[in-house]
Amino acid sequence: MLAVNFLILAAVLFSIGVFGVIARRNAVMVLMSVELVLNSVMLNLVAFSQITDSIDGQLFALFVIAIAAAEVGVGLAMVLMVYRNRRSIALDELSEMKG
Amino acid sequence: MTTSITGAMLLAADGINIAMNVGFGIIAAIMVFAALSVVTTRNVVHGALWLVVVLGGVAAQYLLAGAEFVAISQVLVYIGAVMVLFLFGIMLTRAKIGADTDLNNSSWGLGIPVALLMLGVLVWAVIDAFGDTVITDRGPTxxxxxxxxxxxxxxxxxxxxxxxxxxxxxxxxxxxxxx
The missing domain is CATH 1.20.5 (Single alpha-helices involved in coiled-coils or other helix-helix interfaces)
Incomplete structure (x- = not known):
């Protein structure tokens, strides 16, 4: 199996995730797109672990899983906080900090 | 170089474990379709469910790459825990039931050239660096x-x-x- 199979699939997923982060207005959908990006990076790490014939890449993938779980927990808590204060999670309405 | 690129595009090229390559191609196609659905669907809950398909596909790819522990962790943590969090988040923010027309920014079209540019650079860099690297199948870790x-x-x-x-x-x- 060629290594580029995994790496190109990861690149496609990464680009789709970046598009989602830019295009989406709903904060929960943006967090989902971030998950796409994180998963593509983990796919890369596992593929690199196969290429270099060591398990370090898999360990880093497990670290990324833990970080992603923490990120989603805090991110959704912040989204809930914003919703409670403003009754909306549309990201383009959060412009109070603009000068 | 060009032969290796075309070889990478034809999933069953090089004669190495054709069944594995075909399985990879099928799962990859499903994953890309589901990922596109995540970022284009008009229904938030459908987006979350398409994300489950992507995450399950990633776990299947880990199995193909011989990373079984990572695959199991992916299923447990992502499909088991993170998706439940997402669905709770959708429910608690009272997303519209059914289709929602204003899920995208007004300038969402800007994302297409950015994503395509990034895809082009990434694919070029990846093919340049690992164009003919073959992963030998060593079984599960x-x-x-x-x-x-x-x-x-x-x-x-x-x-x-x-x-x-x-x-x-x-x-x-x-x-x-x-x-």
Missing amino acids: PTVEISDAFLGPYLLPFLAISFVLLAAAVGAIVIARKD
Whole structure:
């Protein structure tokens, strides 16, 4: 199996995730797109672990899983906080900090 | 170089474990379709369910790459826990039931050239660096090696990530608490 199979699939997923982060207005959908990006990076790490014939890449993938779980927990808590204060999670309405 | 590129595009090229390559291609096609659905659907709940398909596909690719422990962790943590969090988040923010027309920014079209540019650069870099690298199939990774690494050379990062998780859990409760 060629290594580029995994790496190109990861690149496609990464680009789709970046598009989602830019295009989406709903904060929960943006967090989902971030998950796409994180998963593509983990796919890369596992593929690199196969290429270099060591398990370090898999360990880093497990670290990324833990970080992603923490990120989603805090991110959704912040989204809930914003919703409670403003009754909306549309990201383009959060412009109070603009000068 | 060009032959290796075309070889990479034809999934069953090079005669190495054709069944594996075909399986990879099918799962990859499903994953790309589901990922596109995640970022284009008009229904938030459908987006979350398409994300489950992507995450399951990633777990299947880990199995193909011989990373079984990572695949199981992916299913447990992502499909089991993170998706439930997402669905709770959707419910608690009272997303519209059914289709929603204003899920996208007004300038969402800007994302297409950015994503395509990024895809082009990434694919070029990847093919340039690993164009003809062949992954030899070594079977599943023994879980003993992973545990030895976590409790050996990676012990300090392992403890650090435990504290990060604890801090994130406490922080999430503090942020979301009503008072």
